[in-house]
Amino acid sequence: MNMVELPDDGLDLESDGTVDRIGGWVRQVAYEVDERRIADLALITAELVGNARRHAEGPWRVRLWRVDDRRVVRVEVEDRSPSLLPVLGRADNPSLGNGLVLVNRLSVHWGFERHEDRKVVWAEVPMG
DSSP: OOEEEOOTBOOOTTSTTHHHHHHHHHHHHOTTSOHHHHHHHHHHHHHHHHHHHHHSOSOBEEEEEEEGGGTEEEEEEEESOTTSOOOOOBTTBGGGOSHHHHHHHHOSEEEEEEOSSOEEEEEEEEOO
16 A cells, blocks of 8 residues: 655645645555546545645644555545534535535545544545
Protein backbone atom coordinates (compact mmCIF):
# COMPACT_ATOMS: atom_id res chain seq x y z
CA MET A 1 0.00 0.00 0.00
CA ASN A 2 1.34 3.44 -0.94
CA MET A 3 0.40 6.29 1.37
CA VAL A 4 1.24 9.98 1.58
CA GLU A 5 0.31 11.86 4.74
CA LEU A 6 0.04 15.61 4.69
CA PRO A 7 0.99 17.77 7.69
CA ASP A 8 -1.12 17.58 10.86
CA ASP A 9 -2.12 21.22 10.49
CA GLY A 10 -3.67 20.59 7.08
CA LEU A 11 -3.47 22.84 4.06
CA ASP A 12 -4.05 26.55 3.68
CA LEU A 13 -6.28 26.63 0.62
CA GLU A 14 -5.98 30.42 0.46
CA SER A 15 -2.27 30.30 -0.39
CA ASP A 16 -0.99 30.17 -3.97
CA GLY A 17 0.06 26.79 -5.29
CA THR A 18 -2.12 24.63 -3.03
CA VAL A 19 -3.94 22.99 -5.94
CA ASP A 20 -0.58 22.28 -7.58
CA ARG A 21 0.69 20.71 -4.35
CA ILE A 22 -2.42 18.54 -4.03
CA GLY A 23 -1.90 17.42 -7.62
CA GLY A 24 1.70 16.47 -6.81
CA TRP A 25 0.69 14.47 -3.77
CA VAL A 26 -2.03 12.74 -5.76
CA ARG A 27 0.48 11.83 -8.50
CA GLN A 28 2.84 10.26 -5.92
CA VAL A 29 0.12 7.79 -4.97
CA ALA A 30 -1.77 7.46 -8.24
CA TYR A 31 1.21 7.06 -10.57
CA GLU A 32 -0.49 4.41 -12.73
CA VAL A 33 -3.90 6.06 -12.79
CA ASP A 34 -5.48 7.61 -15.89
CA GLU A 35 -4.74 11.36 -16.13
CA ARG A 36 -8.45 12.26 -16.05
CA ARG A 37 -8.89 10.27 -12.85
CA ILE A 38 -5.89 12.03 -11.32
CA ALA A 39 -7.59 15.36 -12.04
CA ASP A 40 -10.81 14.04 -10.44
CA LEU A 41 -8.91 12.85 -7.39
CA ALA A 42 -7.08 16.18 -7.00
CA LEU A 43 -10.40 18.04 -7.21
CA ILE A 44 -12.06 15.71 -4.69
CA THR A 45 -9.09 16.10 -2.34
CA ALA A 46 -9.24 19.89 -2.60
CA GLU A 47 -13.00 19.86 -1.92
CA LEU A 48 -12.71 17.61 1.14
CA VAL A 49 -9.77 19.55 2.55
CA GLY A 50 -11.57 22.84 1.87
CA ASN A 51 -14.69 21.63 3.65
CA ALA A 52 -12.70 20.54 6.68
CA ARG A 53 -10.83 23.85 6.81
CA ARG A 54 -14.01 25.93 6.45
CA HIS A 55 -16.40 23.97 8.64
CA ALA A 56 -14.50 21.85 11.14
CA GLU A 57 -11.89 22.19 13.85
CA GLY A 58 -8.29 21.18 13.33
CA PRO A 59 -5.87 19.70 13.42
CA TRP A 60 -6.63 18.21 10.03
CA ARG A 61 -5.02 15.19 8.43
CA VAL A 62 -5.23 14.04 4.82
CA ARG A 63 -4.38 10.53 3.72
CA LEU A 64 -4.16 9.22 0.15
CA TRP A 65 -3.52 5.63 -0.79
CA ARG A 66 -4.02 3.03 -3.46
CA VAL A 67 -6.28 0.13 -2.60
CA ASP A 68 -4.84 -2.20 -5.21
CA ASP A 69 -7.19 -5.15 -4.62
CA ARG A 70 -10.20 -2.90 -5.32
CA ARG A 71 -8.41 -0.82 -8.01
CA VAL A 72 -9.23 2.53 -6.37
CA VAL A 73 -7.35 5.43 -4.86
CA ARG A 74 -8.82 6.56 -1.55
CA VAL A 75 -8.59 10.00 0.01
CA GLU A 76 -9.51 10.58 3.65
CA VAL A 77 -9.73 13.93 5.41
CA GLU A 78 -9.85 13.83 9.20
CA ASP A 79 -10.92 16.67 11.48
CA ARG A 80 -11.78 17.18 15.15
CA SER A 81 -15.49 17.95 14.73
CA PRO A 82 -17.25 14.58 15.10
CA SER A 83 -20.71 16.06 15.49
CA LEU A 84 -20.56 18.23 12.36
CA LEU A 85 -21.41 15.66 9.68
CA PRO A 86 -21.10 16.23 5.91
CA VAL A 87 -24.21 17.37 4.04
CA LEU A 88 -24.72 17.39 0.28
CA GLY A 89 -25.45 20.85 -1.13
CA ARG A 90 -29.07 21.65 -1.83
CA ALA A 91 -30.46 23.44 -4.87
CA ASP A 92 -32.88 25.37 -2.64
CA ASN A 93 -30.00 26.70 -0.49
CA PRO A 94 -26.90 27.57 -2.56
CA SER A 95 -25.11 28.84 0.56
CA LEU A 96 -24.60 25.21 1.61
CA GLY A 97 -22.31 24.77 -1.37
CA ASN A 98 -22.01 22.02 -3.92
CA GLY A 99 -18.60 20.57 -3.05
CA LEU A 100 -19.96 17.25 -1.82
CA VAL A 101 -22.28 17.04 -4.83
CA LEU A 102 -19.13 17.21 -6.94
CA VAL A 103 -17.41 14.59 -4.75
CA ASN A 104 -20.49 12.38 -5.14
CA ARG A 105 -20.41 12.67 -8.93
CA LEU A 106 -16.66 12.13 -9.39
CA SER A 107 -16.11 9.28 -6.92
CA VAL A 108 -17.31 5.69 -7.06
CA HIS A 109 -17.93 5.69 -3.30
CA TRP A 110 -17.77 8.30 -0.59
CA GLY A 111 -18.90 8.62 2.99
CA PHE A 112 -17.75 9.35 6.50
CA GLU A 113 -16.75 7.59 9.69
CA ARG A 114 -17.67 9.19 12.97
CA HIS A 115 -15.46 8.60 16.00
CA GLU A 116 -15.72 9.92 19.55
CA ASP A 117 -13.16 12.69 19.07
CA ARG A 118 -12.98 13.07 15.28
CA LYS A 119 -14.55 12.24 11.95
CA VAL A 120 -13.13 11.09 8.64
CA VAL A 121 -14.73 12.01 5.32
CA TRP A 122 -13.51 9.79 2.49
CA ALA A 123 -13.93 9.20 -1.24
CA GLU A 124 -12.65 6.63 -3.70
CA VAL A 125 -11.77 7.08 -7.38
CA PRO A 126 -11.15 4.15 -9.76
CA MET A 127 -7.61 3.66 -11.02
CA GLY A 128 -8.66 3.16 -14.61
